[in-house]
Amino acid sequence: MPANSPETRSNRKLLIGGLLVVLISINGILIYMNYQKKEKTEEQAEIIRVKNSELENQIKVYEALKADFERQSQELQAMGLENDSLETRIMAIAADLEELRGFRKRSYSLADQRRFRDRASAFEKQLKDKDLEIAQLKQDNEVLFTENTDLKTTQNRLTDSLTTVKATNATLTDKVRLASRLEAQSLNVNVVNQRGKEKEDKDNEFRAKRVDKIRVAFKLAPNDVAAKEPKTVYMRLIEPDGAALYNLSTGSGSFEIDGENMYYTAKRDFVFDNTQQQLSFLYDKNAAYKEGKHIVELYADGFLIGKTDFVLK
The missing domain is CATH 1.20.58 (Methane Monooxygenase Hydroxylase; Chain G, domain 1)
Structure with a gap:
């Protein structure tokens, strides 16, 4: 093909x-x-x-x-x-x-x-x-906080009220204590010679060589606030050199006043009955007294209730 x-x-x-x-x-x-x-x-x-x-x-x-x-x-x-x-x-x-x-x-x-x-x-x-x-x-916690706050507020109010009550009570106690303080009135100092003959002088001046003992006499002023109870009055006989006569053998000792320890020369216990009681101290130093100004202070219930002085020449 x-x-x-x-x-x-x-x-x-x-x-x-x-x-x-x-x-x-x-x-x-x-x-x-x-x-x-x-x-x-x-x-x-x-x-x-x-x-x-x-x-x-x-x-x-x-x-x-x-x-x-x-x-x-x-x-x-x-x-x-x-x-x-x-x-x-x-x-x-x-x-x-x-x-x-x-x-x-x-x-x-x-x-x-x-x-x-x-x-x-x-x-x-x-x-x-x-x-x-x-x-x-x-x-x-909020509920507890609120409750605690309310409790603290109430507690603070109670504390404030208690403090106020305590302060009021303390004030009242101080006022009552001051009002119940005893007062020695007609405070008088006489001297007693060796023959027991007591001599007073309106000028509170005495011959030192004739002093054998010293008598301090006073009466208590009426006081309706003071409790009728046993009390003690302390006497301080302060010599011219500023020292209080102190002899344990004659009843001397010490007591506290305003937080301070203080020596006293003699003390006497009695029952206060608010009848203007007559009280006295007969103090025998058993030694010759110094010439010069002597001061007598009386204390009871933590207060100085009387003070006077005399001179020995």
Whole structure:
């Protein structure tokens, strides 16, 4: 058959057409396969992006939970309370956070997502329950604070009232004590010589060499406030040098007045009966008396009740 015959040319055209169809088909298949591969790659990238987004969200949830539990712990500490279970939860959340952050470098599976979501839900419920408990504690503390404030106010008022009463009683006691103070009236000093003869002088001046004993006489002024009871009057005979005569053998001693220890020359016990009693001291020094001004002081119930002086020349 000739090479350029019509039949040969027709066969060539058919062959070329068939090759074109095959090439077009192969090209279409390649295009479809590339599209499928691209679509699968994009789908995998989207899955990874979603997983990463889920992981970061879960990390944020756990960070918020940890911050809230730490807040609760601080609130309890501020109220002076401790909660070991709360500290345990904070430690558990911190451990979960550490594990979640580790998934940034490895696969974060659906099972892991479900596990941490469930744990987060349980922690959130515990958080809400603890918030309600803390709110109730705060309310109770406010009530207690109010009650304590009221009690302190009442106590302060009672204390103030008691202080006022004590001060009033102390004032009244002082007034009664002052009002009940005895008073020595008509205080007189005479001297007794060796022959037992008593001498008086309106100027209270005597010759020292003739003095053997000294008599101090007085009467008690009427006092309706003073208790009718046994009392003691102390006499201090103060010599010209300023020292009180003191001799244990003649009955001298000491007593306290205004917190100060003071020596007395002689003392006398009596029963006060508010009848203007006459009392006296007869003092024997058993030695020569010094020349000069002598002072006589009388004390009873912690008060100076009389004072006079005389001169020995």
